[in-house]
Amino acid sequence: MQKRKPEPLTVSPAPKRQKKASSQRGKSSDEKKNASTGEKVSSRGSGQVFSSLFNKNPEIPKLDLSKVQQAKEEIFSIKLFTELKLHPYMVSNLEKEMGFEKATTVQEKAIPVVMKGGDVLIKSQTGSGKTLSYGIPIVQELQSAEGKVQRSDGVYAVILVPTRELAMQSFETIQKLVKPFNWIVPGCITGGEKKKSEKARLRKGVNILVATPGRLVDHIENTAVLQFWRLRWLVLDEADRLLDMGFEKEIAAILNAINSQSEGCQRLLLSATLSQGVERLAGIALNNPTFIDAAKDDVSLPPKKEKDDSIYIPEEEMAQPLVEEEDANFTIPKNLNQYYLIVPSKLRLVTLMALIFSKCKAIVVIFLPASIQQHSSRAKMLIFLSNRDSVEFHYTLMTEILNSEDGQQKASQHLKIFRLHGSMDQQVRKKVYEEFHSRKSGVLLCTDVAARGLDLPDVNWIVQYNTPGTPAEYVHRVGRTARVGRSGHAVIFLAPSEVEYVQTLRNRKISLEEVDHTEILSTLLESAPPELLTDEVFNQRPPKRMEEAATRVQKKLEDFVHSKSDHTNLAKKAYLSFIRAYATYPSSLKHIFHIKKLHLGHVAKSFGLREAPSKFKNKGTKLSASQKHNLQNQQSRKSKPVKKGAMSEFGSGLEGSLVKGKRLKHLQRKKSTKKRKIKK
Numbered sequence: 001m002q003k004r005k006p007e008p009l010t011v012s013p014a015p016k017r018q019k020k021a022s023s024q025r026g027k028s029s030d031e032k033k034n035a036s037t038g039e040k041v042s043s044r045g046s047g048q049v050f051s052s053l054f055n056k057n058p059e060i061p062k063l064d065l066s067k068v069q070q071a072k073e074e075i076f077s078i079k080l081f082t083e084l085k086l087h088p089y090m091v092s093n094l095e096k097e098m099g100f101e102k103a104t105t106v107q108e109k110a111i112p113v114v115m116k117g118g119d120v121l122i123k124s125q126t127g128s129g130k131t132l133s134y135g136i137p138i139v140q141e142l143q144s145a146e147g148k149v150q151r152s153d154g155v156y157a158v159i160l161v162p163t164r165e166l167a168m169q170s171f172e173t174i175q176k177l178v179k180p181f182n183w184i185v186p187g188c189i190t191g192g193e194k195k196k197s198e199k200a201r202l203r204k205g206v207n208i209l210v211a212t213p214g215r216l217v218d219h220i221e222n223t224a225v226l227q228f229w230r231l232r233w234l235v236l237d238e239a240d241r242l243l244d245m246g247f248e249k250e251i252a253a254i255l256n257a258i259n260s261q262s263e264g265c266q267r268l269l270l271s272a273t274l275s276q277g278v279e280r281l282a283g284i285a286l287n288n289p290t291f292i293d294a295a296k297d298d299v300s301l302p303p304k305k306e307k308d309d310s311i312y313i314p315e316e317e318m319a320q321p322l323v324e325e326e327d328a329n330f331t332i333p334k335n336l337n338q339y340y341l342i343v344p345s346k347l348r349l350v351t352l353m354a355l356i357f358s359k360c361k362a363i364v365v366i367f368l369p370a371s372i373q374q375h376s377s378r379a380k381m382l383i384f385l386s387n388r389d390s391v392e393f394h395y396t397l398m399t400e401i402l403n404s405e406d407g408q409q410k411a412s413q414h415l416k417i418f419r420l421h422g423s424m425d426q427q428v429r430k431k432v433y434e435e436f437h438s439r440k441s442g443v444l445l446c447t448d449v450a451a452r453g454l455d456l457p458d459v460n461w462i463v464q465y466n467t468p469g470t471p472a473e474y475v476h477r478v479g480r481t482a483r484v485g486r487s488g489h490a491v492i493f494l495a496p497s498e499v500e501y502v503q504t505l506r507n508r509k510i511s512l513e514e515v516d517h518t519e520i521l522s523t524l525l526e527s528a529p530p531e532l533l534t535d536e537v538f539n540q541r542p543p544k545r546m547e548e549a550a551t552r553v554q555k556k557l558e559d560f561v562h563s564k565s566d567h568t569n570l571a572k573k574a575y576l577s578f579i580r581a582y583a584t585y586p587s588s589l590k591h592i593f594h595i596k597k598l599h600l601g602h603v604a605k606s607f608g609l610r611e612a613p614s615k616f617k618n619k620g621t622k623l624s625a626s627q628k629h630n631l632q633n634q635q636s637r638k639s640k641p642v643k644k645g646a647m648s649e650f651g652s653g654l655e656g657s658l659v660k661g662k663r664l665k666h667l668q669r670k671k672s673t674k675k676r677k678i679k680k
């Protein structure tokens with residue numbers, strides 16, 4: 001049977017304006033008709049009056065936007081790896097073991113430049129093969145070094161990445177690359193793993209070290225065997241993220257430790273959203289770097305800057321947030337279809353459920369012998385949420401709603417839900433990631449811990465249920481699909497007060513098509529699980545209209561939230577975290593994402609709550625002085641760098657304090673004694 005691709009969201013003309021529902025005044029207390037749907041809704045059953053979803057919603061603004069011409073970047077070059085002057089074993093490994101014959105554009109441009117030496121900044125779209133663009137030259141150089149590399153030599157290359165999952169992924173790629181040169185030993189150290197076993201591996205010797213910043217600082221401070229005398233490469237993958245708020249102290253400590261020991265290594269900074277802001281670091285840590293933009297033909301040599309890389313980097317110098325350049329254009333994968341949904345807050349949750357059911361429901365599960373059973377092409381979906389509490393709430397809601405009492409998934413569902421965020425136990429995080437990575441379908445509810453770098457095969461839908469902080473993070477999130485030339489879809493949910501974000505993206509040459517949220521809701525009629533559409537309050541008659549179906553599903557969700565105090569507390573916690581996260585948008589986006597533009601009662605409904613929790617309860621959208629004070633406190637706390645010991649969202653395990661002055665002086669003293677260079 002022909003595999004069906006999940007059809008893209010239906011793209012419809014700009015949405016019809018919402019009809020203002022007539023008031024329901026004068027109705028009897030327990031029998032009300034939903035004015036716009038005619039649906040009889042009563043307070044029987046759940047003991048609560050269930051307010052209508054479809055009245056008193058803000059107008060849906062009509063956007064007449066012309067398409068913008070997105071920046072183009074050809075993924076593949078015409079160059080074969082055989083033409084890049086690589087060791088024959090390297091080429092056959094790439095071809096036979098990894099299945100790659102042709103270099104991607106960024107690999108063709110970067111590999112020769114990196115092999116020449118000198119610092120390099122590499123900008124190329126998500127999913128374009130940047131890992132190999134630094135991995136191949138490093139392994140190529142190490143395997144050809146005179147005086148064969150010994151494990152006991154220690155670290156020749158450090159590869160820094162912002163998350164544990166990305167560290168594991170990059171480490172696995174390096175492991176594949178060194179297969180023909182098994183005397184070169186790679187290693188990986190990340191927060192959450194056992195420090196003792198990492199120490200043991202470092203003691204035995206690691207030549208290419210992949211690490212998350214927090215854990216590397218920890219070992220710099222506490223593992224004497226970790227030395228940088230022979231370091232030849234320092235790679236910052238997702239460099240703009242590593243140099244942004246939250247990692248600046250660790251990066252400063254790492255650079256100082258390296259500068260105090262190594263004779264000056266080659267620095268490589270990569271990201272799909274590398275902006276000129278990173279040059280600021282270049283002024284401190286890079287030596288006249290070459291700038292490679294895979295979307296451009298030329299390779300630019302920035303102006304000469306004399307600098308002494310033995311300069312100690314004062315931590316405060318690193319503490320300034322990188323300013324995203326207003327005019328930085330980002331390249332979006334060619335085969336990525338991007339949409340936006342303008343959804344009133346009251347309808348947000350039920351619209352999300354409708355999207356999940358319609359994209360991930362079992363299309364047709366063909367009952368054939370397992371050997372030839374085809375996977376029906378249900379979507380494999382990432383859903384980005386603004387914080388861990390929201391992930392936990394939606395995960396609990398969806399898994400329980402879709403599972404029968406005995407925990408078995410209802411036959412009609414075949415919908416596997418996963419969750420991933422920085423507060424999870426590392427072993428659980430690893431198991432969840434590996435299982436989701438291996439599946440053909442399913443839904444991963446996640447925070448931005450999954451936004452960058454992860455190469456998750458078969459992901460074909462990205463749903464941004466909460467808007468990311470910056471356009472750069474938007475680019476990385478949607479970049480989890482449509483990788484290396486494949487196709488994919490991405491949709492972002494926007495409240496009517498947030499539609500200006502579409503223009504913010506357009507200013508970066510990112511063009512989205514509008515989808516009418518009522519069309520998504522209409523899919524409930526055929527794809528919502530039947531048990532969500534009928535119950536004792538609503539008669540068993542299946543709903544005939546979208547509004548009826550949406551009302552019934554929302555009621556089920558609210559009944560679940562109010563059925564147990566644990567559920568209600570989870571929802572309240574998620575609601576409060578959402579409000580707090582909302583207060584932390586960067587100042588450049590504050591005019592779009594401002595708490596006073598939200599109707600908190602409607603926002604509460606999107607967490608299945610029948611009224612806004614008292615802490616932020618208000619009739620209109622104005623916050624009381626104390627609430628404003630609370631939010632401003634939250635905001636100032638959030639904008640400060642992550643405190644030592646605090647768990648950053650990327651779970652980088654900031655347990656270790658930073659490299660102390662005395663340790664650094666000890667390292668510097670040792671610099672003059674022991675130095676040995678690998679001759680080329």
Ligand SMILES: Nc1ncnc2c1ncn2[C@@H]1O[C@H](COP(=O)(O)OP(=O)(O)OP(=O)(O)O)[C@@H](O)[C@H]1O
Nearest residue numbers: 100102103104126127128129130131272453455484
């Ligand atoms: N030359 C190549 N030919 C085909 N596939 C490749 C090639 N090089 C890398 N890939 C594959 O492309 C995918 C994306 O690679 P990689 O994760 O390095 O991209 P990236 O540019 O680092 O993405 P991101 O910006 O999201 O971190 C991986 O599955 C990788 O195995």
